[in-house]
Amino acid sequence: MRILITGAAGMVGRKLIGRLVRDGSVGGKRIAALDLHDIVAPALPEAAGIESTAFTGDLADEGATEALIARKPDLVYHLAGVVSGEAEANFDLGYRVNLDGTRRLFDAIRLSGHRPKVIFTSSIAVFGAPFPEVIPDDFFNTPMTSYGTQKLMGEALLADYSRRGFFDGVGIRLPTICVRPGKPNKAASGFFSGIIREPLAGQEAILPVPRSVVHTHASPRSAVGFLIHAATIDTDRIGPRRNLTMPGVGVTVGEQIDSLTRIAGPKVAALIKEVQDPTIWAIVQNWPTRFEAKRSRDLGFTAETSFDQIVQAHVEDELGGKLPAL
């Protein structure tokens, strides 16, 4: 099978490629080719027997998606997108990439007459405050960011194009991915990963919100697991409501720190400095806390069941199993 991945140079894209190459197949079908697209050149994996090709450019450019779809991918992972903060800061860029890029990709598929499976990464940003304590699967969509609006519009297109038989789509609403590897970034949600990642690298981390803040997480490994599982399930089981809220671990920040302490010891956890930032706290207070995710669990999507497992996944996948010697 041929697999197209947009956003292939991003964190989730790179991890998905790694898993696909390791597995060599999806749902029992051998992977013959990977077409990897991003705005910056995606790295080509070393994989015997898999023909990998890099495509670099803007999905919203005239003809860009047509060229990708002309290669007749059997499976399309549409991961490309401008992140929340950037979509809020740059209105035009967000709508161009997240809405127009998505629509152009979907329309290129529609007009090709080819009917691949399409897995689209959406986000819990399709929900808007105020929230119940646990957000049910049928909670309504009233996004409070341009990013969430663009993801909601992508979800609506995905469901309509699937209903019409242009492709077979599944929308995957990712929770916060934690522990996000790499350097700290300026996202308001960055600290959720930072307070685990930096101490495990022997460095200080700032916690800008109270320990009582509740948030739902899944590891990068689970995010990849969602994407693989979405490609293999029988979509008749999903029915017309094609967009699914993924499971995750709902914990307080205090519980996150307890997990870090259990796994890496109190000296590592002591590298977290509490410096409250009212701006970040104000943003985080409008974020959803816990999700029911019954539909996705019933469909066989699985995530970690404790935050300890999320910390452990980071130690195994990013640190070669090594803890800092403190």
Add this chain to the structure above:
Amino acid sequence: MRILITGAAGMVGRKLIGRLVRDGSVGGKRIAALDLHDIVAPALPEAAGIESTAFTGDLADEGATEALIARKPDLVYHLAGVVSGEAEANFDLGYRVNLDGTRRLFDAIRLSGHRPKVIFTSSIAVFGAPFPEVIPDDFFNTPMTSYGTQKLMGEALLADYSRRGFFDGVGIRLPTICVRPGKPNKAASGFFSGIIREPLAGQEAILPVPRSVVHTHASPRSAVGFLIHAATIDTDRIGPRRNLTMPGVGVTVGEQIDSLTRIAGPKVAALIKEVQDPTIWAIVQNWPTRFEAKRSRDLGFTAETSFDQIVQAHVEDELGGKLPAL
């Protein structure tokens, strides 16, 4: 004040124009000008002191919306749209008019820096089956038609553009408008009006579904009332969830016929011939039945409270108060 109306040649547009001209003002502000746009030339009203201008063309054409917004309307009624059946039959036309036309209008406003009030007619087609017996205001949006998908995307844009302060928007989800004046059309919902309108004109009407079918209606007069009220309410009272399900009268088809019988007599009601059409019934079974509409009622939107009033409104507004002599 200057008012722009798109879809001005449509049924709701024409009735809105009639009301605006009769009132001469909206929310206490004198109407100085009406800019009337449609794909076919809208009729200009006779109205002393109101400068009316007709614009004909496709809203999705390059430059079309910019020309309208350059006139700096204080209030924009965006009623233009391709109807449900047409949007389903003609995929490209539906997305072009209902999505691209709406986005171009909203973007023309955004880029003008002018900040009008914008009233957008959405639809209960943003909801998709299966439904609870009464659909609450926070029911989620899983449309099952391309029309409903396009309206949902328009609603999402309206909320985001309002949140960002580009304009001050209100989305009005209309129930089925009944009694729709004019000739019978081929819409699957056509019989809801037809079984009242044709007998009141002394003609036979076909009822293609069982009398037990439940549906929610509001008169054309109420639809215009929603649009006027939306222009006058303080949108701070609405908050960020800008799209409102309007109230209406939820009745069985049997109760519709009972109203007709009470108002026009059994001989008129006997003009309804029951000829079941399994295709129409199959479509109608996926339609929502009743709505809570608590938010809109609390905000002062009002509709008829009985189907008798809906029949009476038709007799008064379309038949000069006259019943057929049977």
